[in-house]
Amino acid sequence: MSSAGAEARPRSPLVPSTGQDRFFDYCLQPYPPRCDPAGKLRGESLLWNSLQVAGLSEAEYAAFDAIREAAGRDMTVFGVKWFDGRLSWEMYFYDPQRDDEQITAAALRQALKGVLDLRPYVPDSTRYFMYSFDLDAASVRAASVPEINVYLQFHEGQGGHSYALREDSCELRNTYRFHEPKREIDAILHQVRRSMWVDFSTVRLADIVLPELYECMKICVAKKRYADAIYYSGISIDQLRWFLHRFEYPDAVRSFVDEHHADFAHLLFDVGIDYRSGPDGRLEYPKTGYYSTL
């Protein structure tokens, strides 16, 4: 306990890597680090930076600490979302085989009690393979999560449907499918080009299948309620820097990543981009996000 009047040292967003780190993409699929992680930073540093930039106080980090304690180190995927000029977060939990009974949605709800109230109850009998929930500064301060996203997997191929579950409602939100970018480019283009949200007579494919991100491990194409989306997983830190600049993230996020980019060279990252034709026919990107693990 600090004595009265003593200044607490501010918590640094820079979390060093350790010899025990595990390396997962945003589907919790393992990957080998791209170079020696010794002396570099853990991906969670991006989360702490974003919380700082969003103006959360360190006391408000408690929800994130509690999530990590409950799920285990490296076992939570976080997404930092940039939407309407505000940063927010989504936390994802994977355990398709139910190997860890402490990480079911019901168990996590119990574990977070007193720190974060996950309002909807998802019974273990629901055969989801992952779930997630959104947090923003307001919900962190209220310590309350009104909605949980539940993901049901396709029989074949990597992909599925997501449902938004509230205490009194449940609705389909998203259908998505993953592909290898190069081997399965025809399938990717097929899905991208079939859209209710994009007018391809005025929109160019190259503004969706972005050359700067195409060199990646997986591409996921999603159909959402109010937009389509494309996700690039397994991108390098240099590609992430390009993404943060291209989609005009806050200066303090961009400069943090620019300054420390060499410290993230061992990691792969994932990004997502919602897109649709705007009123003037040009493509607009209402929401984007970047991902790593906590």
Added chain:
Amino acid sequence: MAIDLLVMLDDDGPAPGALRGSSTPGPEFTPRPFLDFCRGVGETLPYERLVFVGDGEPLERYGFSAVEAAHEAGFRNIRLHTRPWRLTDPRQAYAVVNTGVSEICVGLHSTDPELHDRLCDRPEDFRAAQRCLRNIAKLEAEASVHVVMTRANLDQLADIARLAIESEAQRVEFWAHAPLDPEPELRELLAPLDELVPRLLEAVDVCEAGRVQTAIHHVPVCLLGRAGALVDNHEPHDFLPRADSRARPRFNCLHEAQCDTSEICLGLSHAHVSRFGWELERLRPAPRTRPWRARDRSVVRIGEHGSAPHGHAQWLALLGPHAEGVEGIVLTRDEARYPMQMPDGTRFDLLVTARDETSRTFEQSRSFNLSYTDVEGSAGERAIATFLEPIFRTITANDDGTLSLDARV
């Protein structure tokens, strides 16, 4: 193996394929690491050619000593990329060649002095290039010309080739303009493929008739017909890797996995795709005749080839000296897998899971069940057990209980 080792002495000299020097500063060249590299190369040279690039004060300070060291190390194919004004004095050109430079490459981007100088952003560069080429022609060195193909000089490509031949260049390299991201003025110079390709093929014919070596860089092979054989997209290794991979143009093609030439063709520059799109209707992939493999995306640095798997230090340490024999680690929520290969070629994964008295396993250490799975090959159980016995013994000795698969510990 990369053919070339690129040694950027400074950022003032235009790198191969660039009109101008780099606008983003790269790592500073200091002579000691390069001299150490030269002393350590041994009899088998790790690169066919060294390519020095520079035009600034570091070139003046270190250029001669670096070339001398490379020559003493046994390199005989040493190219210098610089601006021509450096070699307009015949005595200077002689000194450079006498030190060991075997090839000098300068840009020639127009037959019109004004346009050339504007593209290079350097007054009098065109006249200097002509004087420089005349000087090299009198020396025991090869003169090379690199031509960056832009919207502004497409109509002159054949004439540029003729001028290069008249200037006694022995090699002409045509590079598709591939500007880096934030330079709108240079982006405006990007040329559409349907205009570029026919003019390039005309220029190639001129070179062929003039019996000069010709190379094409960064133009899709599928559009070039028999001139596709001239495409050279070998990426050099950087002696001083840039911290930011975006400092060099990047290329892709959506047909990569389906095209038989994808091992030699890079596709389109990202700048081109951003300006003109992916050109799906224009590109004509040749159906593949062999399996396609994705490129390795690990961060490659000089001297790191063949090194042990990256990361997971404590999990590698568990295997002690046997860690050198594993091909990597796949560490998930509940297991560590170490892919291995026996001397007879049999492959399997050594599997480490949390110690569990109730599950069937091969061996146990303090914290773990030890077993193997996913065998591919001819070795039988007994042979595998014999191979694994010392590895299991090492793991058991090293497992002091501090390493855990439980991520909450």
